[in-house]
Amino acid sequence: MLQLDSVSKWFDGQNRVLDQISLRIKQGEFLYVTGGTGAGKTTLLRLLATEEPPSYGGVSLFGFPMSSVSQAQLRAIRLAIGYVPQSIRLIPDLTVQENVALSLSIKNGGISRFYSAGAQSRQKIQEVLERLGLAQNKNKIARHLSGGEAQRVAIARALVRSPELILADEPTGAQDKDSTWQVMDLFVKANLGGATVIVATHDREIVRRVRKRCAILKGGRLEIQQGLGEMTCFY
Amino acid sequence: MFLLKLAARPWKTALMSQIFSAVAVGLMLMMICFFFWLERALRPLAHTLKNEQVITAYLDPKLNKEQETKAMDQIRVALGAHAENVDVELVRTDKFIDLVKSHYPSLGNELENLGAEVQQVIPKYVSVSGVFPSAVTEGIKAVTGVESVESSKDRHKQALNAVHAISLVAKLFVFGLSLALLTGVIHLGRTNAFLHRDSISVLKLWGASSFAMMLPNVLSGLWVGALGGLIGMAGWLFGAPWFVAHVQSLSPLLRRLPAPELGFAAALVLLSGIGLGIVAGLANDRTD
Numbered sequence: 001m002l003q004l005d006s007v008s009k010w011f012d013g014q015n016r017v018l019d020q021i022s023l024r025i026k027q028g029e030f031l032y033v034t035g036g037t038g039a040g041k042t043t044l045l046r047l048l049a050t051e052e053p054p055s056y057g058g059v060s061l062f063g064f065p066m067s068s069v070s071q072a073q074l075r076a077i078r079l080a081i082g083y084v085p086q087s088i089r090l091i092p093d094l095t096v097q098e099n100v101a102l103s104l105s106i107k108n109g110g111i112s113r114f115y116s117a118g119a120q121s122r123q124k125i126q127e128v129l130e131r132l133g134l135a136q137n138k139n140k141i142a143r144h145l146s147g148g149e150a151q152r153v154a155i156a157r158a159l160v161r162s163p164e165l166i167l168a169d170e171p172t173g174a175q176d177k178d179s180t181w182q183v184m185d186l187f188v189k190a191n192l193g194g195a196t197v198i199v200a201t202h203d204r205e206i207v208r209r210v211r212k213r214c215a216i217l218k219g220g221r222l223e224i225q226q227g228l229g230e231m232t233c234f235y
Numbered sequence: 236m237f238l239l240k241l242a243a244r245p246w247k248t249a250l251m252s253q254i255f256s257a258v259a260v261g262l263m264l265m266m267i268c269f270f271f272w273l274e275r276a277l278r279p280l281a282h283t284l285k286n287e288q289v290i291t292a293y294l295d296p297k298l299n300k301e302q303e304t305k306a307m308d309q310i311r312v313a314l315g316a317h318a319e320n321v322d323v324e325l326v327r328t329d330k331f332i333d334l335v336k337s338h339y340p341s342l343g344n345e346l347e348n349l350g351a352e353v354q355q356v357i358p359k360y361v362s363v364s365g366v367f368p369s370a371v372t373e374g375i376k377a378v379t380g381v382e383s384v385e386s387s388k389d390r391h392k393q394a395l396n397a398v399h400a401i402s403l404v405a406k407l408f409v410f411g412l413s414l415a416l417l418t419g420v421i422h423l424g425r426t427n428a429f430l431h432r433d434s435i436s437v438l439k440l441w442g443a444s445s446f447a448m449m450l451p452n453v454l455s456g457l458w459v460g461a462l463g464g465l466i467g468m469a470g471w472l473f474g475a476p477w478f479v480a481h482v483q484s485l486s487p488l489l490r491r492l493p494a495p496e497l498g499f500a501a502a503l504v505l506l507s508g509i510g511l512g513i514v515a516g517l518a519n520d521r522t523d
């Protein structure tokens with residue numbers, strides 16, 4: 001469902017951040033992308049989230065080659081993705097609940113109708129917020145959240161739309177131990193529910209505890225490990 | 236209603252620039268409206284000034300009453316159907332002396348003392364005043380019993396030139412102000428779009444439709460436009476009658492300026508304000 005063919009990415013004049021990466025991920029897979037800081041994990045996830053085009057090579061998502069999708073197909077693909085960017089990017093003037101509801105309402109195609117959450121949607125939002133320990137903060141303005149809270153809202157915003165593809169970039173970077181496992185538990189559950197999950201992380205502890213297939217970024221190259229959470233996952 | 240919340244962002248982060256923009260939009264709309272009205276109002280005035288004349292047709296002193304009446308009728312016919320504000324008056328000797336007497340009593344008395352001879356000194360004439368096409372003079376000349384015809388055409392030439400100059404300047408103002416307004420509003424839209432940029436990029440990644448992505452900025456622009464339109468409308472409704480009344484009192488010529496159509500113009504101002512607001516909203520910077 002997700003395929004990279006000799007994808008390279010470089011930013012003006014610099015060395016290649018990603019160098020001829022080929023990768024194929026089947027539906028329902030769970031994959032870690034590991035590597036040190038500056039290895040290119042974020043860059044790779046941004047390509048997959050359709051935020052940036054590759055400098056060279058082909059990306060195809062859900063069977064659609066990104067270089068030739070129509071605007072409507074691109075929208076449909078984006079609707080099927082739940083992306084947790086490393087930079088979080090909540091809408092600061094909306095409350096926690098509204099940030100999450102906005103994501104869901106776009107998925108439901110309601111934003112153009114001045115969406116007001118239906119009962120079903122409201123229940124779903126409440127459920128996700130509770131699971132991430134955000135229920136008591138749901139009316140807080142996003143601007144006033146702590147880093148860890150904001151990151152959990154970003155996760156809630158991605159999960160609430162029951163995405164077919166979850167792209168999480170350092171989703172536990174700002175979490176304490178307890179909430180780290182809470183978050184990972186949610187990703188594993190989503191994966192069991194059929195979602196394809198890609199988690200970029202430099203946290204060895206996670207890879208060791210939640211054993212999944214992993215791919216290591218190093219020097220712009222991607223090495224895919226066959227074992228689950230082996231020591232070889234470490235860079 | 237998070238779309239409204241998103242749209243409110245420029246009003247939170249840059250309140251003064253939104254308010255000043257709205258006031259500027261209102262004032263400029265009002266000025267455009269005024270110059271537009273002026274240009275339109277001067278047209279009939281120019282027409283009148285250009286074509287208004289007093290024709291004096293001297294009659295043969297030997298005409299009797301019946302012939303005089305006939306000549307008068309023929310003169311009226313010669314004026315044709317296009318004449319406006321026509322006033323046709325036969326001035327006989329006795330009436331002329333009365334006229335003179337009212338202003339210069341001694342001269343009037345002297346004339347009266349001339350006796351029968353006065354008929355020779357003072358001609359009998361028909362005074363025709365009004366707005367009519369230039370061919371009318373020829374038509375009156377051809378009437379039997381009319382000896383000669385004099386016309387006062389072009390006596391308003393200087394006033395007419397002034398009216399033309401003012402019309403031209405008014406047109407320039409309408410054009411210039413409209414251009415400035417449109418440019419200003421587009422720039423406001425761009426600045427606002429910049430404030431919306433982060434939310435829009437999030438909406439885009441979530442797969443929002445282009446309509447949904449446009450909406451916050453369109454709404455922000457709409458508020459500026461609607462407020463500006465309201466200010467312009469209020470200004471026009473209250474300001475125009477006052478201003479026009481004063482302009483009209485400046486000179487008898489200007490008294491003929493038609494009054495502005497307030498309701499229509501005000502509605503137009505409001506709608507243009509709203510339209511401009513939408514234009515501002517559509518002036519997104521397209522970074523996709």
Ligand SMILES: Nc1ncnc2c1ncn2[C@@H]1O[C@H](COP(=O)(O)OP(=O)(O)O)[C@@H](O)[C@H]1O
Nearest residue numbers: 011012017035036037038039040041042043044
């Ligand atoms: N927009 C950009 N412009 C220029 N350089 C960039 C940009 N984004 C990332 N880079 C560079 O690409 C490299 C990889 O960054 P990143 O993908 O964020 O790594 P990681 O997420 O693994 O820490 C870094 O050296 C970074 O400076």
Ligand SMILES: [Mg+2]
Nearest residue numbers: 041042086170
């Ligand atoms: Mg990163």
